[in-house]
Amino acid sequence: MKKYIFSILLPLLFVFSKGYSQDKLIDRVVATVGSNIILQSDVDMQYAQALAQGATGDAEKHKCYLLQQLLTQKLLAQQAAIDSIEVSEAEVDDDLNRRMRYMTQQFGSKERLEKFLNRSVLQYKEEMRPNIAEQLKAQRMQQTIVQKINVTPQEVKRYFESLDKDSLPYFNTEVEIGEIVINPVLTKEEKEQFRTKAEGYRQQVLAGSDFGTVARLYSEDGSAPYGGDLGFATRESYVKEFSAMAFKLKKGEVSPVFETQYGFHFLQVLERRGEEVNVRHVLIKTKPTPTALARTKEKIDSVYNLVKTGKMTFSTAAALYSDNNETKFSGGMVMNQQSESRSTLIPVDALDKALFTSIDPLKPGEYSTPQQFTDPRTGDVGFRFNFLKTRIPPHAANLDQDFAKVQEAAQMDKVNRKLSEWFEMRRLNTYIHINDDFGTCDDLKIWTKNSELATK
Numbered sequence: 001m002k003k004y005i006f007s008i009l010l011p012l013l014f015v016f017s018k019g020y021s022q023d024k025l026i027d028r029v030v031a032t033v034g035s036n037i038i039l040q041s042d043v044d045m046q047y048a049q050a051l052a053q054g055a056t057g058d059a060e061k062h063k064c065y066l067l068q069q070l071l072t073q074k075l076l077a078q079q080a081a082i083d084s085i086e087v088s089e090a091e092v093d094d095d096l097n098r099r100m101r102y103m104t105q106q107f108g109s110k111e112r113l114e115k116f117l118n119r120s121v122l123q124y125k126e127e128m129r130p131n132i133a134e135q136l137k138a139q140r141m142q143q144t145i146v147q148k149i150n151v152t153p154q155e156v157k158r159y160f161e162s163l164d165k166d167s168l169p170y171f172n173t174e175v176e177i178g179e180i181v182i183n184p185v186l187t188k189e190e191k192e193q194f195r196t197k198a199e200g201y202r203q204q205v206l207a208g209s210d211f212g213t214v215a216r217l218y219s220e221d222g223s224a225p226y227g228g229d230l231g232f233a234t235r236e237s238y239v240k241e242f243s244a245m246a247f248k249l250k251k252g253e254v255s256p257v258f259e260t261q262y263g264f265h266f267l268q269v270l271e272r273r274g275e276e277v278n279v280r281h282v283l284i285k286t287k288p289t290p291t292a293l294a295r296t297k298e299k300i301d302s303v304y305n306l307v308k309t310g311k312m313t314f315s316t317a318a319a320l321y322s323d324n325n326e327t328k329f330s331g332g333m334v335m336n337q338q339s340e341s342r343s344t345l346i347p348v349d350a351l352d353k354a355l356f357t358s359i360d361p362l363k364p365g366e367y368s369t370p371q372q373f374t375d376p377r378t379g380d381v382g383f384r385f386n387f388l389k390t391r392i393p394p395h396a397a398n399l400d401q402d403f404a405k406v407q408e409a410a411q412m413d414k415v416n417r418k419l420s421e422w423f424e425m426r427r428l429n430t431y432i433h434i435n436d437d438f439g440t441c442d443d444l445k446i447w448t449k450n451s452e453l454a455t456k
Contacts, residue, residue: 030435031067033074043067064441067434071447075426076138085144087136090234090276095132096125097231104225121226145422146415151407159410160399168397171405174345177359178314178332178387180303181324183380184288184296191259191286198257198264198284205254211268211280220263221283228280232273242267246279288381293372300370300383308367314387323382332387343404345392352376355386362388 031038046066047059055062100113100121107113110121117124151159201218205211212227219228235243241260249255249269257266267281288296303321306312312320318332327334336346348356358368370385392401399406432447 028435030438031071032431032433033071034078034430034432036074036078038067038070038074042070046070060440064438064444067438067441068443068447071432071434071444072423073135073138075423075430076141077134078430079426080137080141083141083144085137085140087133087140089273090232090237091136092129092133093232093276094237095136096128099128099132100125100226101222110225110227142419146418149411149415149418151410151414155414156403156407156410157399159413160397160406170394170396171347171392171402172394173348174390174392175348175351175359175388176344176390177334177346177355178318178389179324179327179334179384180300180307180314180318180322180332181327181382181384182296182300182303182321183323183382184292186286186288186292190289190292191264194284194286195257195259195264198266198282201282201284202254202257202266205266205268211254211282215280215282218284219282220285221281223281226280228267228282229270230279230281232271232276232278234276242281246277293381296383297370297372300385304367304370304385314367333389339404339408345390345404358386359388362386364388364391 027039027041029037030040030043043063043066046069047055047063050062050066104110104113104121107116114120114124119127201214205214212229215226215228216224218224221228223230235247237243238246239260239262241258242265245255245258245265246267246269249267251269251271254268255266257264259265263283263285265281265283267279270278270280272278299321303312303317307314307317315331318328322328322332333344334346336343336350338350339345348360351359354371354373358371362368366388368386368388370383372381372383374381395401397406427447434444434448438444
């Protein structure tokens with residue numbers, strides 16, 4: 001199928017602010033879009049980050065591509081301003097925090113990242129804030145342009161018939177699978193050891209230990225490299241128990257230990273800003289004891305027998321007993337996370353090893369026996385058994401078996417054409433100038449065709 005023409009914005013490409021290294025940059029304007037400018041440092045900084053993430057190949061071609069992304073962002077952001085499209089400070093904070101968590105993981109520690117940036121993480125985040133706000137506005141503008149686009153079945157058929165039949169994609173084996181997951185539930189007595197552990201760390205803080213150091217050393221949350229700092233967030237950003245505690249304390253106060261679905265926490269309020277609060281916390285996750293695992297195995301065996309003997313349908317059992325909220329309300333069926341249309345057909349090579357091993361011996365209509373597993377995303381331990389509904393052998397794309405995928409490709413094609421029309425209209429009515437140094441970039445030539453006459 002045709003791929004997206006417009007990878008308009010780069011949500012995971014981090015823009016380095018000026019002075020990201022010891023080297024001094026002599027800055028200059030390399031492009032003008034309406035009343036906005038793009039600096040050489042903007043392009044170089046994006047390229048530096050791309051290199052840090054392992055990019056290879058021709059440097060000049062890559063910089064041409066990055067400048068095209070920046071031109072696109074400027075056009076969208078300008079229209080967003082005209083249409084009064086805004087993003088909140090909380091949204092910018094969330095995006096910044098996500099990016100910084102990713103970058104910290106890439107560099108291995110906050111200290112290594114700060115050494116590379118030649119500044120503190122807090123300073124860097126403030127320097128990044130205007131650019132991130134512009135990116136988010138541009139993304140929202142793009143979503144507004146295409147949000148009402150749909151394709152009819154007839155349009156899907158016409159799209160498929162327009163494809164070159166000699167180059168249709170070949171799909172690997174695909175399956176439709178269901179799952180029933182039951183997670184261990186600990187008794188109050190079994191949880192006490194984890195509460196006690198969290199309380200011990202809290203007492204260290206109350207006795208004078210630095211909260212951030214305790215969080216970095218002992219917290220089992222992804223915020224640990226940041227000293228437990230979660231940045232500014234609204235009430236809705238957290239589960240209710242965490243939110244209730246975060247918004248009732250005063251600045252500097254340390255909470256008692258409290259429980260959420262993630263385990264036992266204690267937190268400290270760093271700052272309050274209207275309906276947003278900045279806190280840091282320590283999390284100690286609860287882990288299933290052998291006794292809890294045995295109880296869970298007994299429960300899932302019982303549910304499995306109800307389904308296997310026909311006393312209860314798989315979908316009913318999933319709705320009643322499964323602890324996976326992503327599947328229990330869809331009859332237990334697992335969705336293809338890589339599909340825009342949320343199809344239930346999943347390529348077997350996209351399954352994790354444990355799940356593939358579970359369903360590989362099954363015939364359609366059969367169930368695997370209950371097994372203990374570890375969720376690859378969360379690390380949580382539970383028990384599950386699977387249902388194989390459908391297995392589709394490898395085949396060339398066709399409408400009968402692959403309508404959902406063809407529909408998704410047709411939708412993308414229609415979105416691309418809409419975006420092409422939008423950009424062409426804005427380009428022709430916007431003054432755009434690109435420095436001659438980028439004159440060898442073929443993909444950039446269309447940007448300045450007739451556009452420099454726009455304001456003359």
